[in-house]
Amino acid sequence: MKIRVNIQLKAGVLDPQGKAVHHALSSLGFNEVADVRVGKQILLDIDESDVTKAKARVTDMCEELLANTVIENYEIEIL
């Protein structure tokens, strides 16, 4: 089963990488951009056919390793 984990900084947490990308886009003439946030995306291929069990396991993975839950939010998507 393929699962995608989207990890983004929480609202209010400063995102210097996003700011840098925003600035670079503006210098290239993309002035319609109002905000940029940069996050991570982890694609997992898991040997588990039960969706509920797989989601529970991936939640554990996020809590233990993949996301820093103090400053990041994560979202699990079954593909």
Add this chain to the structure above:
Amino acid sequence: MKIRVNIQLKAGVLDPQGKAVHHALSSLGFNEVADVRVGKQILLDIDESDVTKAKARVTDMCEELLANTVIENYEIEIL
């Protein structure tokens, strides 16, 4: 308009970060994980109400700055 750009290494391109995460997950006992690929996710907030125009502009941003199209694939999602 909120737009999400998903950037992943192309198939066949070595992903050392993914390998490291895979290894770490295995050491934590998550042995059902068969493969891990780590990518980027960029959330853009754009002052443009026309979906077709917005997509075209974001495609230009990806080609010019956001993605390295030699080794990365990108995917544009309207949120």
